[in-house]
Amino acid sequence: MASTPALAPVTVTVTGAAGQIAYSLLFRIAAGEVFGPTTPVNLRLLEIPNAVTAAEGVALELFDSAFPLLNDVEVTDGRATAFAGADAVFLVGAKPRGKGAERAALIADNGKIFGPQGHAISDYASDDVRVLVVGNPANTNAAIVVAAVENERGGSGVSAGHITAMTRLDHNRALAQVAAKLSLPISRLQRLTVWGNHSTTQFPDVTELRDAATGEALAARLSEHWLTEEFIPRVARRGSEIISVRGSSSAASAASAAVDHMRDWFQGTREGDWVSVALPSDGSYGVPEGLVSSFPCRSVNGEWEIVQGLEIGDVQRARIDASVADLQAEAATVRALGLV
Numbered sequence: 001m002a003s004t005p006a007l008a009p010v011t012v013t014v015t016g017a018a019g020q021i022a023y024s025l026l027f028r029i030a031a032g033e034v035f036g037p038t039t040p041v042n043l044r045l046l047e048i049p050n051a052v053t054a055a056e057g058v059a060l061e062l063f064d065s066a067f068p069l070l071n072d073v074e075v076t077d078g079r080a081t082a083f084a085g086a087d088a089v090f091l092v093g094a095k096p097r098g099k100g101a102e103r104a105a106l107i108a109d110n111g112k113i114f115g116p117q118g119h120a121i122s123d124y125a126s127d128d129v130r131v132l133v134v135g136n137p138a139n140t141n142a143a144i145v146v147a148a149v150e151n152e153r154g155g156s157g158v159s160a161g162h163i164t165a166m167t168r169l170d171h172n173r174a175l176a177q178v179a180a181k182l183s184l185p186i187s188r189l190q191r192l193t194v195w196g197n198h199s200t201t202q203f204p205d206v207t208e209l210r211d212a213a214t215g216e217a218l219a220a221r222l223s224e225h226w227l228t229e230e231f232i233p234r235v236a237r238r239g240s241e242i243i244s245v246r247g248s249s250s251a252a253s254a255a256s257a258a259v260d261h262m263r264d265w266f267q268g269t270r271e272g273d274w275v276s277v278a279l280p281s282d283g284s285y286g287v288p289e290g291l292v293s294s295f296p297c298r299s300v301n302g303e304w305e306i307v308q309g310l311e312i313g314d315v316q317r318a319r320i321d322a323s324v325a326d327l328q329a330e331a332a333t334v335r336a337l338g339l340v
């Protein structure tokens with residue numbers, strides 16, 4: 001009897017492998033939740049030298065989990081080894097903020113991590129690599145990676161459009177709030193968008209929200225008062241709420257959002273739906289070209305496409321512009337610090 005040829009393994013790099021998010025994320029990747037139930041996975045775990053031993057402990061637990069799809073695990077503090085041949089990269093390794101701080105205050109500490117990693121991705125990863133930046137401030141760190149890739153001497157095969165930042169956690173938080181408010185299952189909600197920065201200026205937008213089962217537009221069932229006084233501030237400040245209640249920043253929900261982001265990128269978004277992805281703007285919806293901002297996106301044949309043609313009213317315009325201004329201020333800080 002002819003046997004089915006084994007699929008080629010996908011090589012996946014996760015930075016910050018000894019951290020809180022990675023402790024959930026790695027096990028979900030190894031279980032096949034991102035690349036599918038028949039794709040073997042090689043994991044490359046990058047840590048700083050002081051945390052390599054802890055990351056080796058995580059690798060021992062991955063081994064003990066006997067995941068049928070886990071082909072190989074390598075722990076390293078070297079970028080060349082970590083990114084060699086990577087098809088997918090999760091840039092998680094970075095400091096989280098503490099209680100009462102804003103994510104933008106992390107730029108000075110975290111920004112310097114991402115330039116060298118961008119260069120190493122250009123030098124060592126697969127040309128077709130897909131990168132998700134999770135470490136905060138995620139949009140601006142992704143912009144630093146884009147600058148590194150674009151400034152690569154002799155050119156980089158890595159496309160700037162393959163460098164994204166995570167606003168999927170905001171997207172999921174917004175879906176959960178609306179589902180609870182309307183007493184609808186999450187699976188019934190489609191076409192929610194988070195615009196802008198993964199910061200308090202983000203704009204979770206329900207204008208196009210619809211019921212997947214009936215096609216009914218749902219925005220009219222949500223009062224203006226609830227949207228502006230409860231929903232938008234709650235979603236935009238949910239990261240701080242988690243920090244103050246849990247004592248440290250979201251980890252399992254962040255890992256879950258990272259799984260959703262990369263799974264949809266590799267395997268496609270749901271028919272008729274879209275998700276929120278921060279990627280370098282092509283000028284769509286008046287967002288200046290190159291800013292890494294969140295848009296409604298569909299994954300088509302492994303590429304994110306910004307959903308075009310949505311009508312933007314005055315209130316939406318003002319909120320998107322405020323988040324763009326926030327991103328521009330972070331970009332100015334990055335330049336002032338000499339990080340690009």
Ligand code: NAD
Nearest residue numbers: 016018019020021047051093094095096134135136169254
């Ligand atoms: P953590 O402190 O538990 O883990 C971070 C890990 O990164 C540590 O083990 C640290 O040693 C490692 N690290 C630091 N610099 C590194 C480098 N140069 N290379 C490789 N590893 C390095 O933090 P966490 O809870 O896992 O969060 C990680 C980041 O993700 C934080 O910046 C946090 O704010 C951010 N975050 C983003 C979102 C989002 O929605 N975009 C959600 C949650 C958390």
Ligand code: LMR
Nearest residue numbers: 097103136239240249250
């Ligand atoms: C989040 O949104 O939970 C993360 O960005 C962590 C944080 O600092 O809020």
